[in-house]
Amino acid sequence: MAPSPSPAPHVLLINPWIHDFAAYDVWAKPMGLLMLGAILRLHGIQVSYIDCLDRFHAKARATDPFLRNGRGPYLKTPLENPKGLEDIDRRFSRYGIRPDWLTQDLKNIAPPDLILVTSLMTYWYPGTIETIQILKKVFPRIPVILGGIYPTLFPDHAQKTCGADRVVSGPGTQGLLKWIQEYTGYRIEPAFDPEDLNTFPYPAFDLQTRVSYVPLLTSLGCPFSCAYCASPILNPKHLRRNPEAVVKEILHWHGEYGVKDFVFYDDALLVNPERHIFPMLKGVLDAGIQVRFHTPNAVHAKEVTREMALLMKASGFHTLRLGVETGDFSNRSKDLDQKLTLKEFKSAVQSLQSAGFSKSQVGAYLLTGLPEESEKEVALSIDMVKNQGLTPVLAYYTPLPGTGLWEKAKAASRYDLEADPIFTNNAIFPCSKEPFSWQRISRLKARVRG
């Protein structure tokens, strides 16, 4: 197939608003969308980007992008609670730029030929719908494609409600160039292989107003299959990048954009360390750069040996989160996960402590809000983590279709989880028959602090 002789089209990428009870930029960027943007640029396509969550928008109050290692609050506008959640005693809001700023920004750019919208959480879909409504008002004739986590996990709901011209489930990398041809007539020879991450360009983080930190994806997928996690549905194949290529990417963002904070988005960063993370971190050390690494998406504690901990400390790991989930190791089974034993956990803790990591740097995620959970179990897990000298970090469970816990979650819920993804919001403790209560959260938080 010969490349198209017609001029390259203009594609607009949109990261939509969040509608939720709480949201904060804890190193959250639309990696998938900016990956697609970079692939389009690689093929000569003109790409624009509007981020409804832009904390550094020209009309927003100026803030230092490098404060708090790049993290920070979104602008927030109160909204009515969504239908079905009127009884939740929490403030629901739109997070992100003001709607009139978005409309103005859309009017200021050259009209696009195609618009790609992402979505990062199932229960954020009302923000996605509101964004698409504005896109359709400003560009009524331009096709809009929606992809990402929400249409992948709730395809029928997204198809019915989102207002996009096309709804895509699963990775966008496979069909991207085909859709460009279908909607714009522009034919392209692929210059990358969707099955080989080493052929991908760096995600287009440079399209942001400010690059305050950079997320890194060194692998896709996970060899474990935990009952609460959708990773095997979202990324069934475990694909890895060459460690040297990751080091080059770190040097690129550090050298060209002064980035100091790097955030791993991998589901299984530490597995197979000799061939993956060890050479990567040794490469960072050889380069002699001073950077900080963060793993807000938990790493597998069983992989944390003495050698691993020393290398992590030396190369600049700053915020570490371990996926512990529960302190009740005797009851750990296929119903939850089989990724960690008590012995492995203790050994990881010892390695991290002797490598010099402080208590505040190492958090152990503990799931709360699981179906059939008792408060006592969570309280004991908190105590277990504290006894080991780590910081317990509560991770509120979100039920997801297709995962091992989905049937139990539906049975335990006071909502019809299948009918509306709004009910999968972890902030409302959806897998309990009891109404939402601040007291329960406060008691657990007090136990974490006390």
Ligand code: B12
């Ligand atoms: C990295 C990560 C994070 C990061 C932030 C990520 C972000 N962008 O906001 C951190 C660690 C901060 C995080 C936090 C949380 N996360 Co998280 N996270 C992930 C993780 C591991 C990877 C996401 C990712 O970037 N993948 C890589 C990119 C390349 O993939 P992608 O964005 O999906 O894009 C691809 C496709 O979706 C598609 N695509 C995307 N956009 C578009 C657009 C178009 C037009 C098209 C055609 C295609 C397309 O193509 C892309 C390339 O193939 C996923 C699990 C997973 N394996 O996906 C969980 C996941 C998304 N997180 C989840 C959860 C529960 C959370 C938390 C609520 C955890 C908690 N209990 O506190 C918090 C919420 C924080 C927040 N965002 O405010 C859930 C989702 C829950 C839900 N209801 O939707 C997931 C699925 C994990 C799980 N439990 O199974 N998370």
